[in-house]
Amino acid sequence: MPELSAEPEALAGIAGGWIVVAEGIHKTFNRGHADREVRVLRGVDVSVAKGDVLVVIGPSGSGKSTLLRCINFLGPPDEGSVTFLGRTLTGAVPRFRPAERMRYERELRFFRTHIGIVFQHFNLFPHMTAADNVALGPTRALGLSRSQARERSVAELERVGMGEKANAYPSQLSGGQKQRVAIARALAMRPQLMLFDEATSALDPELIGGILEEMKRLAESGMTMIVVTHEMGFAREVGDRVVFMDEGRVVEEGPARSLIDNPQNERTQAFLSAILS
Amino acid sequence: MTFAYVFQWEIVSESAGALAHGLRLTLELSALAFALSLVLGLAVAVARLAPFRPLNVLAYVYTQVFRALSLYIYVLFIYFGIAAIFGINFGPFAAGVVALTLLNTAYMAEIYRAALLSIEPGQREAALALGLPHSRSFASVIFPQAFRTALPSLVNQLVDIVKDSSVVAVIGLLDLMGTTIDLVNNRHAPFELYTATAVTYVALILVLSALAALLERRLARHVSGGSAGGRVARLPRRRFADHPGGA
Numbered sequence: 117m118p119e120l121s122a123e124p125e126a127l128a129g130i131a132g133g134w135i136v137v138a139e140g141i142h143k144t145f146n147r148g149h150a151d152r153e154v155r156v157l158r159g160v161d162v163s164v165a166k167g168d169v170l171v172v173i174g175p176s177g178s179g180k181s182t183l184l185r186c187i188n189f190l191g192p193p194d195e196g197s198v199t200f201l202g203r204t205l206t207g208a209v210p211r212f213r214p215a216e217r218m219r220y221e222r223e224l225r226f227f228r229t230h231i232g233i234v235f236q237h238f239n240l241f242p243h244m245t246a247a248d249n250v251a252l253g254p255t256r257a258l259g260l261s262r263s264q265a266r267e268r269s270v271a272e273l274e275r276v277g278m279g280e281k282a283n284a285y286p287s288q289l290s291g292g293q294k295q296r297v298a299i300a301r302a303l304a305m306r307p308q309l310m311l312f313d314e315a316t317s318a319l320d321p322e323l324i325g326g327i328l329e330e331m332k333r334l335a336e337s338g339m340t341m342i343v344v345t346h347e348m349g350f351a352r353e354v355g356d357r358v359v360f361m362d363e364g365r366v367v368e369e370g371p372a373r374s375l376i377d378n379p380q381n382e383r384t385q386a387f388l389s390a391i392l393s
Numbered sequence: 394m395t396f397a398y399v400f401q402w403e404i405v406s407e408s409a410g411a412l413a414h415g416l417r418l419t420l421e422l423s424a425l426a427f428a429l430s431l432v433l434g435l436a437v438a439v440a441r442l443a444p445f446r447p448l449n450v451l452a453y454v455y456t457q458v459f460r461a462l463s464l465y466i467y468v469l470f471i472y473f474g475i476a477a478i479f480g481i482n483f484g485p486f487a488a489g490v491v492a493l494t495l496l497n498t499a500y501m502a503e504i505y506r507a508a509l510l511s512i513e514p515g516q517r518e519a520a521l522a523l524g525l526p527h528s529r530s531f532a533s534v535i536f537p538q539a540f541r542t543a544l545p546s547l548v549n550q551l552v553d554i555v556k557d558s559s560v561v562a563v564i565g566l567l568d569l570m571g572t573t574i575d576l577v578n579n580r581h582a583p584f585e586l587y588t589a590t591a592v593t594y595v596a597l598i599l600v601l602s603a604l605a606a607l608l609e610r611r612l613a614r615h616v617s618g619g620s621a622g623g624r625v626a627r628l629p630r631r632r633f634a635d636h637p638g639g640a
């Protein structure tokens with residue numbers, strides 16, 4: 117399993133025990149278009165300690181995906197900051213100062229190469245084989261040689277039970293197999309944090325269990341994870357903490373079991389009773 | 394019905410050498426213009442989609458303006474107009490290449506643009522999430538897929554280039570068309586010579602169209618994601634070649 121290497125910045129980052137701390141995150145889409153403006157995140161704070169699994173639940177549209185995209189800066193926050201392994205980044209890109217811009221891009225790349233994400237719709241590269249999908253990041257972002265990357269890629273595919281399909285194209289794989297390749301692709305970067313955005317929502321029911329099993333194994337191996345899911349069984353069993361989001365805010369947060377079995381906030385209660393019935 | 398006309402097909406075989414030479418020039422002209430607009434078209438499409446407003450506008454204006462006029466006008470303008478003002482003397486071959494390239498760059502930019510826009514945003518996001526810089530995500534993920542989607546339409550554009558290239562005869566280039574006109578003037582067998590030339594163009598274009606169809610089928614396999622069933626996006630394409638008479 118990926119372990120914290122002796123990189124000084126990595127060690128410095130976990131001084132307080134936190135792998136990632138997101139503070140005061142605000143995100144608004146279509147800013148300035150008064151009629152179409154949507155305030156998706158309105159001051160969200162979340163943090164995850166090393167080795168913990170944070171499960172994010174909440175109704176559709178509550179901003180769960182947007183929050184994950186703020187953490188790896190695919191959709192940078194408008195306000196607030198994310199501290200990952202001790203490095204803090206905000207959404208303010210120094211556009212017109214070249215030196216600072218370069219520094220910002222470097223930090224951004226640090227975040228993205230050390231944070232893996234698995235998407236609901238897999239987002240595999242359809243023109244590449246499974247092995248090439250997994251090897252792309254290691255070669256193009258980490259600078260590994262082709263043969264090193266290939267070796268790593270095959271090893272990661274084998275770990276998720278996809279060794280046999282290394283030379284298959286995504287179009288030749290089932291949904292569950294695609295998601296396994298997508299997990300291998302993220303893990304091949306040796307991330308310090310994994311984000312899962314409804315990784316099982318697009319799967320046929322009989323394939324969901326296998327992917328959840330894979331995620332559970334990853335958690336047990338010590339990976340730090342943020343998991344957006346509607347699978348309450350998984351949340352209760354594998355999650356350490358749960359946050360319930362609604363309308364762009366964290367409404368309730370607590371240890372997984374107690375929050376799910378015994379929610380305090382009435383919106384959490386309503387959501388859980390609707391989803392569990 | 395009887396024909397007063399006496400067919401002289403032997404003139405065609407006697408002219409085979411000259412016609413073959415003309416065909417070669419047509420092929421060279423078309424291939425060069427195709428290769429150049431393949432590259433420049435991509436550049437214009439990228440400029441059109443770049444996150445920099447002035448570039449977008451410039452590229453937009455280029456595609457709109459250069460698709461607005463017929464090739465006939467470009468050829469005459471570049472060959473006579475530019476020469477008169479700037480004293481730059483393009484030969485007829487160079488003038489033909491430039492005219493065909495300017496026009497087809499605009500069409501190919503539109504083909505590339507549609508293809509680039511057809512790639513789901515999730516592809517770019519997955520590449521960026523792996524830590525690839527924008528340029529590498531474009532080179533490794535976006536462009537290879539867009540190119541596959543665009544290729545059949547781009548090859549169809551080659552078909553149009555071959556057809557359009559006959560316009561350069563107007564500035565005296567002895568391509569297949571120019572040679573034919575020349576021969577007709579000397580040998581007075583217009584029906585036979587034009588028929589032979591027409592058959593040659595048709596054969597050439599059928600081959601290229603078959604190639605485009607083949608590419609389309611072969612490339613359909615691993616594009617646009619498993620969920621979309623490997624379907625190639627339909628791209629806009631120009632229907633009619635401009636003709637001298639229609640300028």
Ligand SMILES: Nc1ncnc2c1ncn2[C@@H]1O[C@H](COP(=O)(O)OP(=O)(O)OP(=O)(O)O)[C@@H](O)[C@H]1O
Nearest residue numbers: 145146154156174175176177178179180181182183
């Ligand atoms: N790029 C965008 N432009 C405009 N609005 C957006 C954009 N992305 C998301 N939104 C809006 O933001 C809100 C929150 O979206 P988000 O995807 O974060 O919700 P979610 O909690 O992940 O929901 P789901 O459970 O359906 O995935 C939604 O109302 C959505 O329509």
Ligand SMILES: [Mg+2]
Nearest residue numbers: 180181182314
């Ligand atoms: Mg979502």
